[in-house]
Amino acid sequence: MHHFVYTASPSRIVFGPDSIDQLPAEIERLGAKRALVLCTPHQREHAQAIADRLPGCVASIFDQAAMHVPIEVARKARALASETKADCALAIGGGSTVGLGKAIALESGLPIIAVPTTYAGSEVTPIYGITEAGLKKTGRDPRVLPRVVVYDPKLTLSLPMGLTVTSAINAIAHAAEGLYAHDGNPVIALMAEEGIRACAAALRALQENPRDLAARSSALYGAWLCGTVLGAVSMGLHHKLCHTLGGTFDLPHAEVHAVVLPHALRYNADAAPEAMARIARALGVADAPMGIFELARAHGAPMSLKAIGMPAGGLDQAVELAAANQYPNPRPLEKVALRSLLDHAFAGAAPTA
Numbered sequence: 001m002h003h004f005v006y007t008a009s010p011s012r013i014v015f016g017p018d019s020i021d022q023l024p025a026e027i028e029r030l031g032a033k034r035a036l037v038l039c040t041p042h043q044r045e046h047a048q049a050i051a052d053r054l055p056g057c058v059a060s061i062f063d064q065a066a067m068h069v070p071i072e073v074a075r076k077a078r079a080l081a082s083e084t085k086a087d088c089a090l091a092i093g094g095g096s097t098v099g100l101g102k103a104i105a106l107e108s109g110l111p112i113i114a115v116p117t118t119y120a121g122s123e124v125t126p127i128y129g130i131t132e133a134g135l136k137k138t139g140r141d142p143r144v145l146p147r148v149v150v151y152d153p154k155l156t157l158s159l160p161m162g163l164t165v166t167s168a169i170n171a172i173a174h175a176a177e178g179l180y181a182h183d184g185n186p187v188i189a190l191m192a193e194e195g196i197r198a199c200a201a202a203l204r205a206l207q208e209n210p211r212d213l214a215a216r217s218s219a220l221y222g223a224w225l226c227g228t229v230l231g232a233v234s235m236g237l238h239h240k241l242c243h244t245l246g247g248t249f250d251l252p253h254a255e256v257h258a259v260v261l262p263h264a265l266r267y268n269a270d271a272a273p274e275a276m277a278r279i280a281r282a283l284g285v286a287d288a289p290m291g292i293f294e295l296a297r298a299h300g301a302p303m304s305l306k307a308i309g310m311p312a313g314g315l316d317q318a319v320e321l322a323a324a325n326q327y328p329n330p331r332p333l334e335k336v337a338l339r340s341l342l343d344h345a346f347a348g349a350a351p352t353a
Helices: 019-029 041-051 071-083 095-108 161-179 186-208 213-232 237-249 253-271 273-283 288-298 312-323 335-347
Strands: 012-015 035-038 058-062 088-093 112-116 127-132 135-140 148-151
Touching (some): 019 088, 127 237, 148 213, 161 288, 253 335, 273 288
Antiparallel strands (some): 127 135
16 A cells, blocks of 8 residues: 545535525625625626525626636726626636636635536646636646535536537546646545546436436536546646646647547656556446546547648647656656657547557
């Protein structure tokens, strides 16, 4: 048995169909009275419907949340929170919206209530990311961890299958990296394997019926576990690459994860055999990188960086940025090997050594 330290995150989790009905009580439990509701422009109507269930408790609605949390958007939201005297942020949506809530909390300490409608997992991590001048900078701070997370699978029934698939693979990526994190522990390993299993099983069921409520519940359960893993351990190569590609080249977050994950796992496979065995077992396959690759392909996820807008001329820059700061990863970061990884991901080739 290895020595380890495990610190549980203090989030309050409210889970199950119709959990959204408990939102007024959860706001009251925080001692809050004026929620700043956050959403993307696309989810304005959805957020308005939830705000309408909170008469007298909404300070304003800010509907400009965007991928990778541009600093300009964060500043606007922070200003509105101050102007309206909001005493909590209510983030309704996926990682972009929760990330905006975190950007507000980082400066003001405003408590966050998250209502996830995707499988991003950001809602249970103290990790934030803000993009400025084309560079996405991430960090950890306990102030940005949402105090309450309301998981209502009914809110995900209309999530398009394309986003369902990439978002679930994004969640799986959190757990996969947790299994080879240098600061992992047995509790996190259990959560990671179960989270991967639940997400993969949910995708297979949702391919048959996208409105299968039990499968949607399983996907949210898996996302919760996978996100909890990410919040408890250090990130490795996969997340570093995805943050670099997303923040610098403005690529869609979940899609980047779906494309890069099998290749990042192959890069680390020989250096992390136990983690690969657990990932493979959770997927019910013999080889973890190929298992992720086939899971993505079978469910219609984009398979190449080229397909999601990555410019071929940016690959060298991505390598330089990813290798600029060494950080814990099972295999050292080597520029030639990183370029090979990105070449495979750019072309959509199968993950090979």
